[in-house]
């Protein structure tokens with residue numbers, strides 16, 4: 001078996017952890033950290049918009065607004081035309097924000113009340129709400145955000161796009177859609193998944209010189225993996241390997257009219273490095289499958305007994321793509337779950353699981369989209385999306401196995417471990433068959449000797465990055481799952497689009 005490299009990733013934190021280090025990091029001078037945040041934000045603005053001459057800095061009542069006043073003071077001192085804009089109810093409410101505002105005004109800075117428009121500055125700085133968002137932004141704040149959006153100007157959000165929940169990724173009311181977001185101190189878990197991804201734009205981080213010992217003491221709530229992490233997750237193959245050592249995958253699915261799903265899973269498994277891929281499908285799909293992919297080994301299945309020898313020789317079983325929920329699919333589902341092989345369960349296998357009393361085993365992998373997760377949990381899709389971390393954790397606890405919660409910012413959860421977030425992928429991947437490819441990737445990596453958590457993480461990242469590679473070639477709209485196949489192969493060999501390893 002291959003020896004995969006250990007996964008590293010970037011730790012993510014919640015607001016409680018950030019608040020916990022705030023005072024320690026600031027030392028005796030509470031204002032020092034705000035001064036650093038405002039200055040880092042000003043440098044970020046200059047880096048990305050060096051020619052900006054006119055700025056509107058929209059400040060809220062808390063310390064996020066305080067960061068905005070500090071930035072505004074630097075911008076004013078540099079000779080830029082700056083206006084701080086705020087709601088009548090958003091005068092500074094914290095001592096630090098008040099001090100930052102006083103210093104800005106003492107330097108000659110202008111503050112105006114929002115009157116329905118933000119004008120047409122070169123850049124808008126969003127310093128309304130940060131990690132202190134306490135409820136859905138509505139009313140006057142929603143009008144302010146709408147005016148910012150209507151201006152069409154680039155927006156730099158400080159710490160968090162205002163209105164976005166920095167812990168959970170939900171957007172409970174109105175919210176800013178940022179061009180860029182500069183996070184302070186450490187990356188926020190809620191900006192890596194779910195609806196937040198529509199709002200953050202390009203994310204960057206200013207650590208504000210947080211000492212390493214303070215960062216190491218912070219509780220990590222999730223670990224993020226992106227394209228830069230991928231190549232290190234694939235070690236070169238041993239020279240003396242053989243096809244059996246590269247893993248045997250059995251894909252089960254493809255009821256009448258749904259043969260393409262299981263074909264995609266099988267081909268993705270081969271392109272992700274599986275040594276042997278067998279397919280149990282409806283007899284009518286055998287010939288087209290062989291015509292498309294002669295390397296796959298399809299068997300037409302008319303009775304569940306025919307599955308037994310295939311199950312016996314498989315290292316991993318991927319079940320669900322195109323399986324259907326009719327008699328054929330249900331019988332194969334029951335048979336596959338009774339044999340104790342490591343499973344990757346997707347699509348109709350998840351629907352059959354939700355309707356059955358069976359539980360997967362601890363090293364099985366479920367790959368639900370939010371709708372399937374909601375069905376398995378007995379809650380609504382909106383509830384899943386409102387807190388994707390919690391939904392993934394709950395499902396993982398309820399099922400006792402690894403869960404891949406798909407959707408923007410795919411989450412991978414395993415019992416008693418820190419969840420992982422995949423920071424790759426694009427909206428072009430919202431198309432039928434994409435999940436079947438993911439199932440094939442994960443099954444192939446599991447069959448190559450990775451544990452369930454590692455196979456699920458690496459497979460989800462491989463799939464998302466291959467999706468980005470494919471979208472980069474021809475665009476997001478019209479992207480097909482089979483477009484990912486050559487990219488899976490290249491990325492599974494640790495190669496980037498430029499060819500470097």
Ligand SMILES: NC(=O)C1=CN([C@@H]2O[C@H](COP(=O)(O)OP(=O)(O)OC[C@H]3O[C@@H](n4cnc5c(N)ncnc54)[C@H](O)[C@@H]3O)[C@@H](O)[C@H]2O)[C@@H](O)CC1
Pocket residue numbers: 018019021022033034035037060061062063064065066067093094128129130131132133134135136137138141158159160184185
């Ligand atoms: N955590 C840290 O270590 C640091 C924090 N800093 C800044 O401080 C921010 C946190 O400051 P705060 O805790 O003061 O919180 P915020 O400034 O994020 O917001 C809190 C204020 O907004 C109001 N508010 C919240 N949600 C609202 C809503 N939906 N509608 C109307 N009003 C609402 C609250 O009543 C409160 O007055 C961070 O995001 C960051 O920008 C930085 O100065 C640097 C260091």
Ligand SMILES: [K+]
Pocket residue numbers: 064126127128129130157158159160161162
């Ligand atoms: K903000």
